Amino acid sequence: MGSKSKANDAEAARISNAIDEELRIEREARKKKSNREVKVMLLGQAESGKSTLQKQMQLYYASQTLDREKPSWKPIVYFNILKALRMIIEELDTQYPAITQSPTSTPGSFAPSPTIPPSTASSVGNVFSFTPASISNSSHSSNYSHHPEASWFPELQYLRNKILPLVASEEALASELSGGITLSGGRSGVYVRAGWQALVTQNRAWPLPDIRAASTARPTVVSNIVAKTLLATQHEIMELWRHPAVLHLLRANKLYLEESAAFFLDHIYRISEPEYIPSIDDVLHVRVQTLGVTEHQFDFALGGIQYHWLLYDVGGARQAWVPFFDDATAIIFLAPISAFDQYLEEDPRTNRIDDSLQLFTNICTNKLLSKTALILMLNKTDLLKQKLQAGIKVRKYISSYGDRPNNYEEVSEYFRAHFIQIQKRKDTSNRSLYIHFTSMLDVKATQSIIVNVGEAIMRQHLSGVGLA
Ligand SMILES: Nc1nc2c(ncn2[C@@H]2O[C@H](COP(=O)(O)OP(=O)(O)OP(=O)(O)O)[C@@H](O)[C@H]2O)c(=O)[nH]1
């Protein structure tokens, strides 16, 4: 009996040791793995360019995956075009209600032609009651010398009727892209759910929308119809886009389109081709709002060791996600400095630069993130240059800018100094701040910044795990 119990004890000890050893190996493996895992979080207000940076990183670290994905971006490009057309038509309808009335002449008689007789205009209703006063000096010639834009109405009405069926498919397209779920709301209309492409990771602790399965088997009925309708209406789309009425509304700041709209509408003939496959440039220009958080993974080799990057693209400015990522190696904070003349959609009194500064303050003062490296990207410098060249005055929107010269060097430096000041005054730890001016649609320039930032993040990571 005694010897039997001894044998049992020895067996128990052997098993226990074996378990300990297994646990030790597993712990070591986990540690090694986590040593090789580099978590990076992308933060910044909505439309600051986080997802665009994610695409640029994908292009740098895993370009073949972005190449493979190109065809799947096609319906999203269509979606951006449909949204732009809807916004144009909605604004035209508001400014010129006469064009919403159905033509009294026979269908087809409203062919867009500069020779449309002025008398036709009288058939579109009371054209004089809603004339915007600001167009009185329009150069468009017509018999309506006091209301020259009235001569546009037959053309606009024709183009609107041609394009409306396309615009009407926006919601169905959004639903198809989101795996059968339509999300709508706000001024921006229909949303496409984040992570529609095959990159979204499944089995995560937070509510990531997992539509990977749905996306591979995703039906393309609506996008095929949209493709055909685009092909059939491409000339009308271009005509509407180039129409003096639309140009006028854009110049008069009555019509606000998303930043990518002009790019896609300018390229409508290329995009309408049946063989169209989006280019990398198209993919970078696409605007699709990220909802929730999406995770992207890249492998990164350094000194013969494979590292695994986990990039978290946080949609909008949702600070609520931050505590989930307190072990992140780095935060890349994006601030679009072109936005000095823009306000928040949800709070039209808050200037977008002020909002970025406030968000950045929150990141600097967050104790949970005090060990995280901070990288600041002052983005959309191309748009900033354009706006300044067009004569838009910073002082008009940011009174503290005072009488400083309204040129790129001064303005960009002014904004940079504000961010530096916040970090100096508010930062919980005395970390260094890496700052870059970026123009995220410029592949060459951005790729070299990514190399630079990648090295800085790896240095931080290696020092964090005691390897540097
Ligand atoms: N001109 C210009 N456009 C940019 C730049 N960076 C991003 N964009 C465009 O700005 C739009 C918004 O960019 P996103 O990357 O979707 O912004 P985001 O921060 O991910 O936005 P949310 O997902 O809503 O939080 C897209 O149409 C981009 O193509 C830039 O440096 N210059």
Ligand SMILES: [Mg+2]
């Ligand atoms: Mg995004």
